[in-house]
Amino acid sequence: MNSKARAALILIAIAAPLAAQVSVSGKVTDDTGAGIPDLKVTLTNQSTQVEKEIRTTPEGVYTIQAEPGTYALAIEKPGRGVFAIRDVQLAAGQNQTVNFGMSAQSDNRNFRYMFYGFVAAWLVLVIYVISMVSRENTLKRQVENLKQMLESEKR
Amino acid sequence: MREKILYAIGIVTGALLVRNLYVILLQLPDEAKQDAIWRIFCFHLPAAIVSFTGFFVALVFSLIYLAKRNLKWDALAASATEVSFALAIVTLVTGSIWARIIWGVWWAWDPRLTSYFICLLIYSGYLMLRRVIDEPTTRGRLSSVLSIFGFTNIVIVWKSIEWWATLHPGPVLSIRSGGGGRMNPAMESAAWWNVLAIGLLTVMFVAMRMRQEDTRRELDALRRLAHTI
Numbered sequence: 305m306n307s308k309a310r311a312a313l314i315l316i317a318i319a320a321p322l323a324a325q326v327s328v329s330g331k332v333t334d335d336t337g338a339g340i341p342d343l344k345v346t347l348t349n350q351s352t353q354v355e356k357e358i359r360t361t362p363e364g365v366y367t368i369q370a371e372p373g374t375y376a377l378a379i380e381k382p383g384r385g386v387f388a389i390r391d392v393q394l395a396a397g398q399n400q401t402v403n404f405g406m407s408a409q410s411d412n413r414n415f416r417y418m419f420y421g422f423v424a425a426w427l428v429l430v431i432y433v434i435s436m437v438s439r440e441n442t443l444k445r446q447v448e449n450l451k452q453m454l455e456s457e458k459r
Numbered sequence: 460m461r462e463k464i465l466y467a468i469g470i471v472t473g474a475l476l477v478r479n480l481y482v483i484l485l486q487l488p489d490e491a492k493q494d495a496i497w498r499i500f501c502f503h504l505p506a507a508i509v510s511f512t513g514f515f516v517a518l519v520f521s522l523i524y525l526a527k528r529n530l531k532w533d534a535l536a537a538s539a540t541e542v543s544f545a546l547a548i549v550t551l552v553t554g555s556i557w558a559r560i561i562w563g564v565w566w567a568w569d570p571r572l573t574s575y576f577i578c579l580l581i582y583s584g585y586l587m588l589r590r591v592i593d594e595p596t597t598r599g600r601l602s603s604v605l606s607i608f609g610f611t612n613i614v615i616v617w618k619s620i621e622w623w624a625t626l627h628p629g630p631v632l633s634i635r636s637g638g639g640g641r642m643n644p645a646m647e648s649a650a651w652w653n654v655l656a657i658g659l660l661t662v663m664f665v666a667m668r669m670r671q672e673d674t675r676r677e678l679d680a681l682r683r684l685a686h687t688i
Binding site for chain 1: 496506556643674675682
């Protein structure tokens, strides 16, 4: 084998895995639609648990190269924990785009409604317990009244 | 003894609920697509699971009552149904609040929600029936039949997300077939812990409600006595 053919084979051996790689990219935006820079983005292979980490650019854009597979994508949001999305399918020859909108306004609304949900759940149970106790007291009073009536009838 | 067991269950339930609230509100992150509102799921789903279980238990007690004609079983069925109905209301209210954010509407007439609404109507009919019939054996017999009828609808509610294309999310829990297991394990685990807490709370409520049934049976007996006099 001449040196040119050998070089070509080495090049193919190096380039083949790279060619099989696909990318997941997107933009993380705020309320105004502007990109949020320097957020930690983590792509985790769900079967091997291998992680790749990157930070968003000053424009809020991220791009991560990975082998085809099923991934979990997480974006760390300072002060509000991690935004995680599972089952991102990366198929050979198909680049994925996953954008994140981190609206402070929608955060507040979501948080408010979550609070309403919790309060409503407890309120229903508290109302039920109050009604149960008051009904029991009414029944006990009725029993006492009937007992007294029967006692007086006997006399 | 029964009171002591009830207090013990109460303490364990209280501790579990505090622990679960801590995990749900402070430890778990927001969900990527739903943000903070996903946490409602941790009450919505456990309330639904426990209420369905309660309706099933009521069905079993109703069948035993029809076979043995002992009013104790009817009292147990009535208690389980009433507590499960309260939890079904919790499911409905929390689901509606979640839908307002995710779907933009409080209610949609999709198969899951419609069948659930019918289920609530049937069981509210059950509770009303028990109020209007004074004669215990007739009350027990008719409400047992209604309990059997009501549970057939629970099966439709349970399977509706697999049988029809619904706006309501499909199965997400890892125990469900037909697309289950898509949920983040930590988030699913939080929901299961709340199933345990709400389950214990239900046991406590049913025991409290049974006391009421005992008093009611005593009242029925006294009324019969008063009539004979």
